Structure formats: C-alpha cells, structure tokens
Amino acid sequence: MTTTLEHPTTDVLGTTAARARSAELEHLVRSDPGRFRVLTGDRPTGRLHLGHYFGTLHNRVRLQDLGVETFVLVPDYQVLTDRDLADHLQEYVAELVLDYLAIGIDPERSTIFAHSAVPALNQLLLPFLSLVSVAELNRNPTVKDEIAHSRQSAVSGLMLTYPVHQAADILSVKANLVPVGQDQLPHLEITRTVARRFNDRYGNGTDLFPRPEALLSEAPLLLGTDGTKMSKSRGNAIALSADADETARLLRGAKTDAERRITYEPATRPEVSSLVLLAALCEGTDPRRVAEELGDGGGAALKRRVTEAVNTRLAPIRARRTAFARDPQLVRDVLRAGNERAGALAEQTLDDVRAAMRTDY
Incomplete structure (x- = not known):
C-alpha cells in the first residue's frame, strides 16, 4: 500500500x-x-x-x-x-x-x-x-x-x-x-x-x-460574482450552505456585459462565460449548448438559468447539511x-x- x-x-x-x-x-x-x-x-x-x-x-x-x-x-x-x-x-x-x-x-x-x-x-x-x-x-x-x-x-x-x-x-x-x-x-x-x-x-x-x-x-x-477569482475572502462566492434566496440575490448582482447575445467565449467574455459554465456544470451539459439555448435572452435570462441550475444542483446537498446540523x-x-x-x-x-x-x- x-x-x-x-x-x-x-x-x-x-x-x-x-x-x-x-x-x-x-x-x-x-x-x-x-x-x-x-x-x-x-x-x-x-x-x-x-x-x-x-x-x-x-x-x-x-x-x-x-x-x-x-x-x-x-x-x-x-x-x-x-x-x-x-x-x-x-x-x-x-x-x-x-x-x-x-x-x-x-x-x-x-x-x-x-x-x-x-x-x-x-x-x-x-x-x-x-x-x-x-x-x-x-x-x-x-x-x-x-x-x-x-x-x-x-x-x-x-x-x-x-x-x-x-x-x-x-x-x-x-x-x-x-x-x-x-x-x-x-x-x-x-x-x-x-x-x-x-x-x-x-x-x-x-x-x-x-x-x-x-x-x-x-x-x-469559475469567477466570482464580481468577475474576479471566486474566493471566500473576497465575498464574491456562492457558498454551498447558502439558501435558494441568498443564491438568487447573489447571482442577480453578478457581473456580465452589455452584449445581449449569450455566447461561450472565455477569452473575450469571461464574466458571461463563467456564468454559462456554471449553469452547464450544474446541469451536466456543455456550456456551448447552454449559450445557444439562451441566444438573445441577455443577462437577465442567463442569471435566471444559472440560479435555477445552481439551486437544483445544491438542493439535496443543502437538505443533507441541514439534517446533519441538527445533531x-x-x-x-x-x-x-x-x-x-x-x-x-x-x-x-x-x-x-x-x-x-x-x-x-
């Protein structure tokens, strides 16, 4: 061994x-x-x-x-x-x-x-x-x-x-x-x-x-909600223990850009691409597919998609955590x-x- x-x-x-x-x-x-x-x-x-x-x-x-x-x-x-x-x-x-x-x-x-x-x-x-x-x-x-x-x-x-x-x-x-x-x-x-x-x-x-x-x-x-590296010390991260409402609030304030069409281009659109990637990781799909599905929906649609994906992915984790914390x-x-x-x-x-x-x- x-x-x-x-x-x-x-x-x-x-x-x-x-x-x-x-x-x-x-x-x-x-x-x-x-x-x-x-x-x-x-x-x-x-x-x-x-x-x-x-x-x-x-x-x-x-x-x-x-x-x-x-x-x-x-x-x-x-x-x-x-x-x-x-x-x-x-x-x-x-x-x-x-x-x-x-x-x-x-x-x-x-x-x-x-x-x-x-x-x-x-x-x-x-x-x-x-x-x-x-x-x-x-x-x-x-x-x-x-x-x-x-x-x-x-x-x-x-x-x-x-x-x-x-x-x-x-x-x-x-x-x-x-x-x-x-x-x-x-x-x-x-x-x-x-x-x-x-x-x-x-x-x-x-x-x-x-x-x-x-x-x-x-x-x-994955970038933080301010567009910089996700970090506990910078206050730009979504904690696993955050509830659904806190997650939605943090993602509403996430940095994007002025372009309405959603694309996955990490080199040129890092903030938008990080959110697209986060949705894809939570859904278990390809980020380019997420971007194509969002199309011209803009930043608001992107944030709604990410919020739903994150909360769905974390729901069982949060439920287990709550149960464990009772002991x-x-x-x-x-x-x-x-x-x-x-x-x-x-x-x-x-x-x-x-x-x-x-x-x-």
Whole structure:
C-alpha cells in the first residue's frame, strides 16, 4: 500500500510531464483503486463554495466511491497565521465538516481529521525541516503568493514552513497520491523531496516513505460574482450552505456585459462565460449548448438559468447539511473517530522515523 508507484514523475515537475503522468494515474485509479492512498483537505477559513465543489470536492467523493483509501485533513494549525480567522476557528471547522458530509464524504469510508489532534503528525515536522534549506522555502512560488496576499504585517515561521508541514500531513499517513491543481505542484515537489532525502539519509537501502504523485484536477475556472477569482475572502462566492434566496440575490448582482447575445467565449467574455459554465456544470451539459439555448435572452435570462441550475444542483446537498446540523454532536464524533484513525497511522510512522534515525530511546 505504501510503496512508491512504478513510474514516478521526475523531481522537477513540468506541467506537460505532470499532466501526462496524471492521465496514467487516472487510468490506474480506475483499474486498481486499492493500490492508492489519498490525502487532501481545505484550510478552515470560511464556508466552502461552488468553486471548491466543482474544483475539488466532487472529485474527492468520486475517488472515495471508486474505493480509494481517502484521508481528508482539516489543517486548523494553518490558519493560526491570521488572528481574525483563528478567533473563529471552532466555528469554521464545524462548518467545514458539515460541508464535507453534505457533499457525500462518508466518514465510514473516508477519514476526516484535524492537524491539532494528531501530535505525531506535527512532530514529524521537525526532522523534515532538517531536510529542506531556507533557500528552498523562500523560493517556493505558492508560499510567495500566500505571503504577497497576506493581510499580516509580518510573515510567521508557520507560513514560511507551510510546504514542509504539508509534507508531514501527506507522509504521516504515507499517502501516495495527492489530488492538486497545477499551482500546487511546487508544494507537492517539496513533499517528494523530503521523502527522497529521508529515504536516502536514513533508509539504509529501503524506502520508508513513498514519493507521492499528483493527480491533476481539470478544475474549471469559475469567477466570482464580481468577475474576479471566486474566493471566500473576497465575498464574491456562492457558498454551498447558502439558501435558494441568498443564491438568487447573489447571482442577480453578478457581473456580465452589455452584449445581449449569450455566447461561450472565455477569452473575450469571461464574466458571461463563467456564468454559462456554471449553469452547464450544474446541469451536466456543455456550456456551448447552454449559450445557444439562451441566444438573445441577455443577462437577465442567463442569471435566471444559472440560479435555477445552481439551486437544483445544491438542493439535496443543502437538505443533507441541514439534517446533519441538527445533531450538535455529529461533527465532534466524526472528528474524534477520524483523529483516532489518522493518529494511529501517524504514531506508527513516527515510530518508523525514530527507528530509522536511531532516536528510539
């Protein structure tokens, strides 16, 4: 289960090579899901939205349903860099878990757990940091982007070491497959580097850790209601937990353009095309077909179509979420069980690390 796959990607992942390998992995997942262990997750920074759903969440349910062993991490420690978020951490974690359950992540088949509840995972961060240079951390493009958009006056050590913490997340359960977007490839490459260097330095001819591979998502680009990237922090997203009326209100205010004819041209009409795409994703059809059917209906007809499509698609998810939220103990029970499962694996991994490093005093 934890062995490295037969055709690992190179240490420096080019996009073309990563996509080619991801296509191979997708075939392997479908033919032999039991050989894979996946780790994925979201920082608890607010309500999950449609961009998350079509970008990553529905793919997690798909992998789970295929029979892939799936671990879903709630990285609560990673929001401590933002005081405003940390002050609402318990609420955000609960909201996140409810969203997971509502979209179909089954705690009987997938393990949902939290950073802060798995001490062995976090202890792995220390030996892993010894395998990575400060220069490597400083030039990680994803960290640079996080820092550039941070609202903080100074960058914390936790932010800088985030890629190594992520390596501890993945390697603590010895996951060998990580669903990511293209922008997350540098993070995963740090994990692969840590695994390789640990194996080389302490493995004594054997590989303690797999070098996890990237399953690249073909996540659609959905813009927010203001025409910019859909984001929790920008207030331009439609949350999965929003009710039908809130969804309609948000979509009525969505940015379009002055042209009456509806077309699907992402390069030249990004706002209109994003709404067309959203309707198509919710309906399970082609965006060009949606555009053709709307014809000269204009922005008002487009918004009505999108609103109906979104509310229809999300109705069963919202109903399940409401039902789950009625049980105040449910989230705690799900996390407790998941923490125990992930904790047992992380403890075994830490024991293996101590034995390899000869620190098992």
